[in-house]
Amino acid sequence: MAGPEGIPRAVEILLAGGLVAFPTETVYGLGADASNHEALARLYHVKGRPRAHPVIVHLRSAQDLDAWARDVPAGALALARAFWPGPLTLVLQRADRVPEAVTGGHDTIALRVPAHALARELLEAFAAAKGTGAPAGLAAPSANRYGKVSPTAAAHVVADLGAEVDLVLDGGPCEIGIASTILDLSGKAPVILRPGKLASADIERVLGRPLESAGEAPPPAPGTHPAHYAPRAKLKLASRREIIEALVTNRGRRIAVLALEVPVSRLASGLGIVIPAIAAQYARALYANLRVLDAAGADIILVETPPRTAAWTAVHDRLQRAAAR
Ligand code: TXA
Ligand code: MG
Numbered sequence: 345m346a347g348p349e350g351i352p353r354a355v356e357i358l359l360a361g362g363l364v365a366f367p368t369e370t371v372y373g374l375g376a377d378a379s380n381h382e383a384l385a386r387l388y389h390v391k392g393r394p395r396a397h398p399v400i401v402h403l404r405s406a407q408d409l410d411a412w413a414r415d416v417p418a419g420a421l422a423l424a425r426a427f428w429p430g431p432l433t434l435v436l437q438r439a440d441r442v443p444e445a446v447t448g449g450h451d452t453i454a455l456r457v458p459a460h461a462l463a464r465e466l467l468e469a470f471a472a473a474k475g476t477g478a479p480a481g482l483a484a485p486s487a488n489r490y491g492k493v494s495p496t497a498a499a500h501v502v503a504d505l506g507a508e509v510d511l512v513l514d515g516g517p518c519e520i521g522i523a524s525t526i527l528d529l530s531g532k533a534p535v536i537l538r539p540g541k542l543a544s545a546d547i548e549r550v551l552g553r554p555l556e557s558a559g560e561a562p563p564p565a566p567g568t569h570p571a572h573y574a575p576r577a578k579l580k581l582a583s584r585r586e587i588i589e590a591l592v593t594n595r596g597r598r599i600a601v602l603a604l605e606v607p608v609s610r611l612a613s614g615l616g617i618v619i620p621a622i623a624a625q626y627a628r629a630l631y632a633n634l635r636v637l638d639a640a641g642a643d644i645i646l647v648e649t650p651p652r653t654a655a656w657t658a659v660h661d662r663l664q665r666a667a668a669r
Pocket of ligand 2 (some may be wrong): 518
C-alpha cells in the first residue's frame with residue numbers, strides 16, 4: 345500500500361502492464377492501461393469477470409473524450425461540464441481505435457472523470473508519462489471479485505485481491521460508497537443504466553429533457569445483472585416487525601441486522617449495526633457494514649427496508665441486487 349508518494353511507482357507499473365488499485369470518490373477501482381491488451385486480459389482474469397462485460401475507462405479530463413468516443417452529443421459535453429470530475433459515467437459511441445477488450449465487443453464505451461484527488465493525480469501522471477498524442481485512459485472496474493461487495497477502503501482491496509494487485513494506493517475511505525451513475529447517451533434517448541448518487545433529476549436539469557426510464561427491459565449491461573454486489577451471508581430486506589419476529593423466533597441461525605436508527609441490534613446477540621436513515625451516510629457505509637456483518641459470521645443479514653424516496657434510489661438498487669443472489 346502507498347499514499348501519494350506511490351504515484352511514480354504506480355505509473356511505472358501501469359506502463360509495464362501491471363494492475364494498480366486506486367481510490368475514487370465512489371469506490372476503489374482496479375486500474376489497468378486501457379490501451380494495453382495484456383494488461384486488460386490480466387484485469388479480467390484477476391477480477392474474474394466475463395470478457396463480454398465492458399469496463400469503465402477513467403480519463404483525466406473531458407478534453408480526452410475524443411480519443412475514446414466519436415459523435416459525442418452536445419448533451420454529453422454539457423453533462424461533463426456540469427458533473428466532471430464526479431460520480432457520472434457516460435456511455436458513448438466508441439472511437440475506432442479503442443481495443444475490443446475494453447468494450448467487451450460492444451460499439452459503445454463507458455467513460456468517466458473521477459474526482460478523488462489521488463485518482464486525478466494518478467491520471468495526470470499516467471497521461472504525462474504516456475506523452476502527447478498517446479491516449480491515456482485507465483480501465484478500472486470496482487476492485488472486488490466479480491459479483492461481490494465493492495471495496496470502499498484500501499484494506500478491502502487488499503483483503504479481496506491481495507497479492508494479485510501490484511500496488512494499492514490508499515486514499516482513505518470513499519466519500520460516496522456506491523459506484524457512479526451510468527447514463528447511456530449512445531442511443532436515441534438518454535437512459536440511466538445504473539442509478540448512483542447523482543440523481544436523474546440533476547441530469548434532466550442539465551439535458552433540459554426528461555430521461556427515459558430503463559423500464560422493464562433495461563439493456564443487458566453487467567453490474568445491472570440482478571444478482572450483484574453480494575455479501576457471503578444471505579441478505580434479505582425486511583420491515584422492522586419482520587426483523588423483530590425473526591430475532592424472537594430464531595433457532596440457531598446467526599442473524600445479523602442492519603437497522604435504521606432504533607437499536608433493534610441489541611436483540612441481535614451482538615450482530616447488529618444501526619445506521620441513521622440519511623441516504624448519503626447510509627450509502628457511504630453500506631459495503632463496509634456488510635463486510636463487518638459477513639466477517640462476524642452471520643448466516644443471514646436482515647436489512648431494514650430504507651425509505652422509498654428518490655434519495656434512496658441507488659441504495660435500493662444495490663440492496664435488491666445483493667438480495668437477489
Ligand atoms: O464508480 C464507478 O463507476 C466505479 C469506480 C471505480 O469508478 N467503477 C465501476 O466499474 O463501478 P465496474 O466495472 O464495476 O462497472 C462498470 C459498469 C458495468 O457494470 C456496465 O454496466 C457499465 O459499467 N458499462 C461499461 N461499459 C459499458 C458499455 N459500453 N455499455 C453499457 N454499459 C457499460
Ligand atoms: Mg463492480
